[in-house]
Amino acid sequence: MENEIKLIKQARKGQAESFGLLYDHYCPKIYRFISLKINGKEEAEDLTHEVFLSAWQNIGNYNDRGYPFSSWLYQIARNRVIDHYRTRKETTSVDAVDEASFRVAPALDSALDGRTELERIKKAITSLNEDQQTIIILRYIEELTPAEIASIFNKSEGAIRLIQHRSINKLREILEENHGEFT
Amino acid sequence: MESLLRQLKTLRNTRPDPRFMARSRQELLRAPHHGSAGRFYYSQIKWRFFEGLSFSVAVGLAALLVYLSAGLISRGVQTKVAQDEPRPNFSISLEEAEYYKEVAPNIFVVVLGDKK
Numbered sequence: 100m101e102n103e104i105k106l107i108k109q110a111r112k113g114q115a116e117s118f119g120l121l122y123d124h125y126c127p128k129i130y131r132f133i134s135l136k137i138n139g140k141e142e143a144e145d146l147t148h149e150v151f152l153s154a155w156q157n158i159g160n161y162n163d164r165g166y167p168f169s170s171w172l173y174q175i176a177r178n179r180v181i182d183h184y185r186t187r188k189e190t191t192s193v194d195a196v197d198e199a200s201f202r203v204a205p206a207l208d209s210a211l212d213g214r215t216e217l218e219r220i221k222k223a224i225t226s227l228n229e230d231q232q233t234i235i236i237l238r239y240i241e242e243l244t245p246a247e248i249a250s251i252f253n254k255s256e257g258a259i260r261l262i263q264h265r266s267i268n269k270l271r272e273i274l275e276e277n278h279g280e281f282t
Numbered sequence: 283m284e285s286l287l288r289q290l291k292t293l294r295n296t297r298p299d300p301r302f303m304a305r306s307r308q309e310l311l312r313a314p315h316h317g318s319a320g321r322f323y324y325s326q327i328k329w330r331f332f333e334g335l336s337f338s339v340a341v342g343l344a345a346l347l348v349y350l351s352a353g354l355i356s357r358g359v360q361t362k363v364a365q366d367e368p369r370p371n372f373s374i375s376l377e378e379a380e381y382y383k384e385v386a387p388n389i390f391v392v393v394l395g396d397k398k
C-alpha cells in the first residue's frame with residue numbers, strides 16, 4: 100500500500116483517520132481470509148471487527164520487519180480464528196438440512212452451478228488442518244509470497260513451501276474424492 | 283491443477299458487506315487508543331507508580347493513626363491512675379517500729395538505722 104509506513108506512524112500517534120485508511124485497504128482481505136475459514140457471514144464480520152479493534156489498540160506493538168502491515172493483521176486474524184474454534188463448536192450440520200429446500204427452477208441451475216462449485220471448494224478447504232487452510236488461502240487466494248507467509252507462521256520459507264505443496268495436493272485429493280473433476 | 287488454481291483465485295471475489303465496513307470503521311475509530319508502545323508502557327508505569335505511592339501513603343497514615351491512638355490511650359490511663367490512687371506514705375512511727383522490731387528484726391534495722 101502506498102504511504103503505508105507513514106500511515107502506520109500517524110496511527111501510532113493516535114491519528115484515527117490514518118488507521119481508517121489502513122482499515123479501508125485491508126478489511127476486504129482480512130474478511131475474506133476469515134470467511135474462508137469459518138461458516139457464517141455474521142461470525143466472519145464479528146471476527147473481522149475484533150481483529151481490527153485489536154490492531155488499533157495495539158498498533159504500538161507492531162514492528163516493521165520489512166514485511167507489509169498485512170502480515171501482522173493476518174497473524175492477529177489467524178490467532179483470533181483459532182480462539183474462535185476453541186471457544187465455540189460448529190452447531191450446523193449440512194446433513195441435517197432438507198435437500199428439498201434447495202430445489203430451484205432449471206433456468207437458475209447454471210447460474211448456481213458456479214456458486215455451488217465455489218462452496219464445494221470452500222468446504223474442502225475447511226476440511227484441511229489449520230496450517231494447511233491458512234497457507235492455501237494466503238498463497239493461492241491472497242497471493243502472499245512464501246517469505247510473507249513465513250513471517251506470519253514464524254517458520255522458515257522452506258517449511259512453508261513444504262506445507263504448501265502438501266496442502267494443495269491434499270485439497271486436490273479431497274475434491275477428486277467428491278467430484279473427480281480436478282486432475 | 284491449473285483448473286483448481288483458477289477456481290481458488292475466483293474466491294478473491296468474496297467481499298464484506300459495505301454497510302458492515304462503514305459501521306465497523308466508525309466504531310473502531312471511536313475506540314480508545316494507546317498509541318505507541320513507549321507511550322503505552324509509560325502510561326502503565328506512571329499509573330502503577332502513583333497507585334503504589336498512594337497505597338504507601340495510606341499505609342503510613344494508618345500506622346501513624348494507630349501510633350497516636352495508642353499513645354493517647356496510654357497517657358489517659360496513666361493520668362487516671364495518678365488521680366485515683368493516693369500517694370503512698372512510707373513513713374513509719376517509732377511505736378510501729380518497736381513493734382516491728384520484735385516481729386521483723388531485719389526491717390527494724392533498715393527503717394530506723396543504727397539506734398543502739
